[in-house]
Amino acid sequence: MADTQAGWYDDGSGTQRWWDGQNWxxxxxxxxxPAGGISGMIEHIEKEAVSGAQVRPAANGMSxxxxxxxxxxxxxxxxxxxxTELEGVINKQAALGYRLHxxxxxxxxxxxxxxxxxxxxxxxxxxx
Numbered sequence: 001m002a003d004t005q006a007g008w009y010d011d012g013s014g015t016q017r018w019w020d021g022q023n024w025x026x027x028x029x030x031x032x033x034p035a036g037g038i039s040g041m042i043e044h045i046e047k048e049a050v051s052g053a054q055v056r057p058a059a060n061g062m063s064x065x066x067x068x069x070x071x072x073x074x075x076x077x078x079x080x081x082x083x084t085e086l087e088g089v090i091n092k093q094a095a096l097g098y099r100l101h102x103x104x105x106x107x108x109x110x111x112x113x114x115x116x117x118x119x120x121x122x123x124x125x126x127x128x
Contacts, residue, residue: 004021007019009054011024011028016030019056063127064101064126065125067122070119070120070121093123098125100124103122104122107120
């Protein structure tokens, strides 16, 4: 667990909890209030599903961590780097004492010329 830097992380309940670099502390802060309407929903989804998911320990008393990684498939050229990116996320979470339990993917169509396809990988890690 020494690989995870101290900082504010979602503890799995939507609350931000301070991770001191070794353990969860009792310091918490509520999440920022969401923006309203569809733009607020889009902002929330984009914030939670970012490329190179932030690895983190599970909340106190919890055994699982769920991460989302957004991958982009190149329309042309070589090597999307997606497997390397997934491998990095999995290895970082494994360094915290978790193993990959489940992975699922969903894809969407191209966003225009040269846009490529977007793939969302949802990874569930189990504490070992």
